[in-house]
Amino acid sequence: MAGLEEAWANGCFPSCFGSQDELEMKRRSKGIDHMLAKERPYLRRMVKILLLGAGESGKSTFLKQMRIIHGQDFDRKTLEEFRDTIYGNIITGVRVLVDAREKLGLPWANSDNEKHGLFLMVFESSCIGVGEGHFQRALPAIQALWQDQSIQKAYERRSEFQLVSAANVGGTVCIPSLRIPSLFASCCLEGDVSV
Structure with a gap:
């Protein structure tokens, strides 16, 4: 051997x-x-699924809701990432409304809001979200613009242009002090993921 x-x-x-x-x-x-x-x-x-759909059709929202339904809580870091994404979506959404207001030929109801619109159009925001401090700098302009009737009219005509993250239109974003439709909130229903 x-x-x-x-x-x-x-x-x-x-x-x-x-x-x-x-x-x-x-x-x-x-x-x-x-x-x-x-x-x-x-x-x-293991169950694998393939979610197909156009952009902004709710694919990631569906997955987040499944996670909530099955009792998997989000950790603090994940919630903060959602918050930053929501802030970025709010800024993007209001920018789209400012641009749409101009293209639809809607005059400013309050001429002071023109400067808020210009400020928001050049406001620096990253594609991965906006931190709370950065968002707070834009918040006065967002609130003033949202109160302008021309922005409200542009919002009413949102079917004529693409507005980001159509989630639960008509509610409010998970920032109760903001009365902005949650159409800008990509992941948020009150009581689910709040910021």
């Missing part, structure tokens, strides 16, 4: 048992097969 092991160690039987590289590949393959066998029961219970 010792002679076989010695012959094997010296590579005397490459045609029968394969080279060292082939043996290493077989060992790794067996390891992978073993891992797959261990994961098989878990994978059988």
